[in-house]
Amino acid sequence: MxxxxxxxxxxxxxxxxxxxxxxxxxxxxxxxxxxxxxxxxxxxxxxxxxxxxxxxxxxxxxxxxxxxxxxxxxxxxxxxxxxxxxxxxxxxxxxxxxxxxxxxxxxxxxxxxxxxxxxxxxxxxRFSNAVQIVKDRIERGELGRVTHLEANYVRRRGVPGRGSWFTRRDISGGGALIDLGVHAIDLALYLLGYPDVEDVSGVTRSEFGPRDDYAYLEMWGEDDGPEGFDVDDSASAFVRCAGNRAISLETAWATNRPANHEFVVRGTDAAARFDLLEGDLTIYSASSTSPNHLEDTSVETRGNDSHADEQAAFFDAIANDRPIGNVEHALTVQRVIDAIYRSSDARRTVAVADSSRRRPDDLAAEVRDGSGETNDRAPKAARDDLE
The missing domain is CATH 3.40.50.720 (NAD(P)-binding Rossmann-like Domain)
Structure with missing residues (x-):
């Protein structure tokens, strides 16, 4: 190596x-x-x-x-x-x-x-030690059949430099959903074994970034103010997958609530809860052997540099000519993100499959609400094809 x-x-x-x-x-x-x-x-x-x-x-x-x-x-x-x-x-x-x-x-x-x-x-x-421990337990069957993921990547105040490319939809493609949600969606699908994704119901919001009185303690990059801020700063979604499996997603750059980086992996035999940034990991189970009882087991993990381990895996794949295979996963995540934006604009559940091959007139129909008016509640991430 x-x-x-x-x-x-x-x-x-x-x-x-x-x-x-x-x-x-x-x-x-x-x-x-x-x-x-x-x-x-x-x-x-x-x-x-x-x-x-x-x-x-x-x-x-x-x-x-x-x-x-x-x-x-x-x-x-x-x-x-x-x-x-x-x-x-x-x-x-x-x-x-x-x-x-x-x-x-x-x-x-x-x-x-x-x-x-x-x-x-x-x-x-994916290379976080806590995530790898959970993945190993899933593959060994200790959690039983994993059916649901609660995925949270929420900041209290963390809009990146207003006026930077992060807050310009034409460059970034979106806001908190495509910046932070992309990690949460991939991690949830990764722990589920990347099942087929069927449909999505989601809401995106732009509630803090466009405000003149946006209050924060620190900001990555410079704050050039709200002018031109045209992306989402939070999103909520429910993602339905094949086999009756599902993901509930909360992601935000800014909210009036404590930050939350908790993932809960729910299985038929046990569940795992971990903090993505802190690495805290707990396994939850119940048993009817002897008197009925509940078990909460804390697992101590060693913190690791996930970017360094990611690079090591990349170069290991080059050295051993072993396909990495996560590009198709990334494409699935992109389609899920697209579907969440479309669902928010259409105010209804939308299918994920073939999202990129919809015609502009089909998309126009999707973003009309019951009164026939275009839904302008959120940034127009899903309406680029119409402009």
Whole structure:
């Protein structure tokens, strides 16, 4: 593994905070970080100064010098860089979500399927020790048949820099749902074994980001105020899967309630509850042997760096030519997100299948309420095809 790592020349596309986050872990892992690319001259300067590597204004020059790339750009630009890399035979670690919309996500998935190179989407929370312990217990049958996931990724005040690409729908594709909800949806489906997703009922809201009096203690990035804020800052959804399995989802950048990162995995023999950020894990069960009784078992886990372990898995797959297989999962998540937005606009349950192949006139019918008026309660994430 170590000798293989030393031969995989790796570059980073997108040299902002998450690009630096990945760079630090590449260096710690012993992967040769040989360059970076960003359209911002200042970002290139800072990256070159910190890591003493070549930096490029165009991705073609970087791609000529590497065997693998980590793509950490805003969502809209994932396709451009990932598809070109895969067509060149370069391995790609692509930050979540797969793309900013379903159509772009499908093109990336096709490029990954057609390429001989490895492609991995950055669902780093799968590598949390608490998640891996729960996954192992599910696979060993200790929870029985897992039928329901309660998935929460809720901040009290955590809207990322207003005015940044995160709060611009044309670049991000959405707000809290596509930023935080993408992790919660993937993790829930991952623990369920990625069953077919049938339909979704959801509501998205924009209640805090557009306010002049948005009160917060700290903010990632600069606060340029509410002008142009056109994404959701919270979402609630119910996701129905094959086999009568289901997911209840709560995700938010901002709410008037305590933060919540709790996942509850409900099985017929036992359940597991864990905190995604803290790693606290408890197993709940009941027994009729001897007197009836309930058992709550705390499981102590060792905290781990999930991004570092994600990178290790990526390079291990390259070394052993073992397909990673999570791009199709990421495409499913993208379709679920799309369905939640459509459901919110249509004010009804919608099917997930073939969401990207709906015609504009079909979508127009979906976003009409009973009075024949367009539903404008939430950001128009699902109405891009009409504009």
């Amino acid at each position: 170590t000798s293989t790592l030393s031969t995989v020349r790796t570059g980073i596309v997108g040299l902002g905070n998450i690009g630096h986050h990945h760079a630090e872990r590449l260096v710690d892992l012993g992967v040769p970080l040989v360059g970076g690319m960003d359209v911002s001259a200042e970002a290139r300067r800072r990256f070159a100064t910190r890591y003493d590597v070549d930096v490029y204004e165009t991705h073609e020059d970087l791609f000529d010098a590497v065997d693998a790339v980590v793509v950490t750009t805003p969502n809209k630009f994932h396709e451009e860089y990932a598809v070109d890399a895969l067509e060149r035979g370069l391995h790609v670690l692509l930050e979540k979500p797969l793309a900013h919309n379903v159509e772009s996500a499908e093109r990336i998935a096709k490029a990954a399927a057609d390429s001989d190179a490895q492609c991995m989407v950055g669902f780093n929370n």
